[in-house]
Amino acid sequence: MRRVFFREAVCRAVRETLDADPTAIVMGQDVGAFGGSYKEFSGLYERFGPARVRDTPVAEAAMVGLGVGAAAAGLRPLVSITYMDFVLLALDPLVNYAAKARFKTGGQIRVPLVVKLTAGAKGQGVAHSQSFESWLMSVPGLRVVAPSNVADAYGLMRSALQADGPVVYVDHKRLFPTSGPLDDSPHEVPFGMAAVSRPGSHATIVAHSYMVSVALAAAGLLSATGIDCEVIDLRSLAPLDLATVCASVSKTGALLTLEEGQLVCGIGAEIACRVQARLGPVRVSRLGAVAAPISSNPVLEAASLPDAARVAEAVRSLLRTTDISPPPRG
Amino acid sequence: MTASNDIGALATMMLARALESALVARADCGFQLLSSGQEAVAVGLAAALLPHDQLLCSGRAIAPALARGLDPGAVMAELIGRVAGPCLGRGGRGHLSQPSAGFFGAHAVVAGNLSIAAGVALALQARGDGSIAVCLFGDGACGAGAVHETMNIAALWRLPLLLVCDNNLYSVSTPRSAALAPRQLSDLAAPFGIKACTVDGMDVRAVRAAAVALTDHVRTGGGPAFLECISRRFESHSTSARESRATTELAADRALDPIKRLENALHAEGALSAQTAEALHEQVRAKVAAACAFAEASPLPVPDQAFADVG
Amino acid sequence: MLYKLVLPGPIDDLSEVRVLEWHGSPDTEFNPGDLMVELDTHKAVVEMRASSKTVLRRILIAAGEWQQVGAPLAILSDSADESLPERAEQLAQSSVTYEMV
Numbered sequence: 254m255r256r257v258f259f260r261e262a263v264c265r266a267v268r269e270t271l272d273a274d275p276t277a278i279v280m281g282q283d284v285g286a287f288g289g290s291y292k293e294f295s296g297l298y299e300r301f302g303p304a305r306v307r308d309t310p311v312a313e314a315a316m317v318g319l320g321v322g323a324a325a326a327g328l329r330p331l332v333s334i335t336y337m338d339f340v341l342l343a344l345d346p347l348v349n350y351a352a353k354a355r356f357k358t359g360g361q362i363r364v365p366l367v368v369k370l371t372a373g374a375k376g377q378g379v380a381h382s383q384s385f386e387s388w389l390m391s392v393p394g395l396r397v398v399a400p401s402n403v404a405d406a407y408g409l410m411r412s413a414l415q416a417d418g419p420v421v422y423v424d425h426k427r428l429f430p431t432s433g434p435l436d437d438s439p440h441e442v443p444f445g446m447a448a449v450s451r452p453g454s455h456a457t458i459v460a461h462s463y464m465v466s467v468a469l470a471a472a473g474l475l476s477a478t479g480i481d482c483e484v485i486d487l488r489s490l491a492p493l494d495l496a497t498v499c500a501s502v503s504k505t506g507a508l509l510t511l512e513e514g515q516l517v518c519g520i521g522a523e524i525a526c527r528v529q530a531r532l533g534p535v536r537v538s539r540l541g542a543v544a545a546p547i548s549s550n551p552v553l554e555a556a557s558l559p560d561a562a563r564v565a566e567a568v569r570s571l572l573r574t575t576d577i578s579p580p581p582r583g
Numbered sequence: 584m585t586a587s588n589d590i591g592a593l594a595t596m597m598l599a600r601a602l603e604s605a606l607v608a609r610a611d612c613g614f615q616l617l618s619s620g621q622e623a624v625a626v627g628l629a630a631a632l633l634p635h636d637q638l639l640c641s642g643r644a645i646a647p648a649l650a651r652g653l654d655p656g657a658v659m660a661e662l663i664g665r666v667a668g669p670c671l672g673r674g675g676r677g678h679l680s681q682p683s684a685g686f687f688g689a690h691a692v693v694a695g696n697l698s699i700a701a702g703v704a705l706a707l708q709a710r711g712d713g714s715i716a717v718c719l720f721g722d723g724a725c726g727a728g729a730v731h732e733t734m735n736i737a738a739l740w741r742l743p744l745l746l747v748c749d750n751n752l753y754s755v756s757t758p759r760s761a762a763l764a765p766r767q768l769s770d771l772a773a774p775f776g777i778k779a780c781t782v783d784g785m786d787v788r789a790v791r792a793a794a795v796a797l798t799d800h801v802r803t804g805g806g807p808a809f810l811e812c813i814s815r816r817f818e819s820h821s822t823s824a825r826e827s828r829a830t831t832e833l834a835a836d837r838a839l840d841p842i843k844r845l846e847n848a849l850h851a852e853g854a855l856s857a858q859t860a861e862a863l864h865e866q867v868r869a870k871v872a873a874a875c876a877f878a879e880a881s882p883l884p885v886p887d888q889a890f891a892d893v894g
Numbered sequence: 895m896l897y898k899l900v901l902p903g904p905i906d907d908l909s910e911v912r913v914l915e916w917h918g919s920p921d922t923e924f925n926p927g928d929l930m931v932e933l934d935t936h937k938a939v940v941e942m943r944a945s946s947k948t949v950l951r952r953i954l955i956a957a958g959e960w961q962q963v964g965a966p967l968a969i970l971s972d973s974a975d976e977s978l979p980e981r982a983e984q985l986a987q988s989s990v991t992y993e994m995v
Contacts, residue, residue: 315732322702358680359671430907430936
């Protein structure tokens, strides 16, 4: 067990895969000698050379298309797009080809591709701040994972690089300054398994990626006033671990979904609906970005996004709701 | 160029035309993108490919699939959604695929297969056995950024990729002249230093000669190449699209029939007797009948197959 | 006079840094501009250089170990013969933060 930066956890998972699997390659802007925008590929170019760690032109559609084709024909590419916003340029190969190839060819073609995207707002404005995970999790055939901490960044990347189909791996700008413990032995975090980040009894907050730390901060604020929140870190959005969420909500009877993306057709809407389909009516509230672009202006950016104080207020408000019957227990 | 190659080419073009005729006559034909008129491009191109090469194409895939050697019965089964198709009837129209036969296959998003083909070329380059990827696409794709992005990376990385534009002069109803600025579409390759040429796509011998030269260039490490074939389609864009051309234009197009052209040339050269020609026609009729019987004997998928091979 | 060597913050969203390498050992004297220590952050290697003549007296965070931004990495003094308190909390009380330029 040693303490590492977030980028080092990502890098270690990629390095171990490239060491073990001669078909694994990395492609993207600035992934070569520069080592990645967040140094998350630092040292890979020197270790594996330009044929396996490839700088690409600024052409997201072609980068992902090449990754898809290469994966379909026997390689295991990781394509890195620094800003999640720019995956919009590459949705055709990802959605129309990669996600459907196995199905449409009757299982003849598989696309073991990882597309790594960095989501979230951190002062970079309307086209460099967005979180589109909910759009991607609605595409059959795509798996979408989003770590919130160092250990999961490593374990989910290991799993992504062993998957037999396309995986979208979403990290977050505000996670790169973080550090945390990481086991020295190689290991994976399987897809479709949420984690209880903080046990609690009064309300469940479901979040992923950077918003987990916001949820934990809010839980800290609330515990000072006697409200005990359980925080669930989804980790994997597709597949979604509804069982862990439902187990928590049947215990607490109150659910706040928290995301940095938009609420309309968002992750919270999906979870709220599916939890109630399974448990019956429960107290539910959703929190996400306001329905507006995210400015680079620090005042406006902060006004757009959930923070610990807003999360805490949303939980207090949720717990004041009384016009609903308690959920079934167990 | 030997006569047996020419006769093989003639037989394959006839097979594609006849299989499509049988297909459109069926009540369950549904939406299809026909190759009729453009057989020489697919057949001339396929003649230059080796078994381990991979051919990718647009949704107009029937002649390319047959030219690459896919079983006509399996192709027919796929086109009418039967489980004996190589994609178990799931890909069907516009998405025929059989990589084990060197036919990575169709993808019915205009320009959607170009960067995929470059990725396949990257994987083949890494394998290092001299095989190449070939992408066949329509003139409509040339207005899309994918062509330019793909040529840039393919040239930069010297990928073993042959791009073949089957220019049938129309994007559905829009004439090529109203959609694309370049004088010739092969001119698009010049800024990237990509070897390119334009040939008569109604002349299977011309297509084959150009394809052989360009595949040699690609195969020997020369980097990507671009072949433009000027062709005519004999039917509307798809079986569900209205015909936009005037009757006179369509008649003039059909007069350029690549099958009749090769047949006439072979007759004139004394390489095809009336007897051999009749035998060819009879073989094709028998193959199509067998293909239809094979496809009809195969069931439609059970509804559970809607969820198979997704996750 | 005793000083605490501290990486001034806040830096970005960074809460912790890792000591990469000390360029001296206890009693090493540094002149203005001399490299004292290199720190690993999430983005870059940060060099801390002496801003005035000073002596490294005690390394609190060894190479490879982590420290919070704003917390002390080492104790410095004006001269090598100033006495050092034995216990860490006394050190913290009896020293001031070394001014970085």
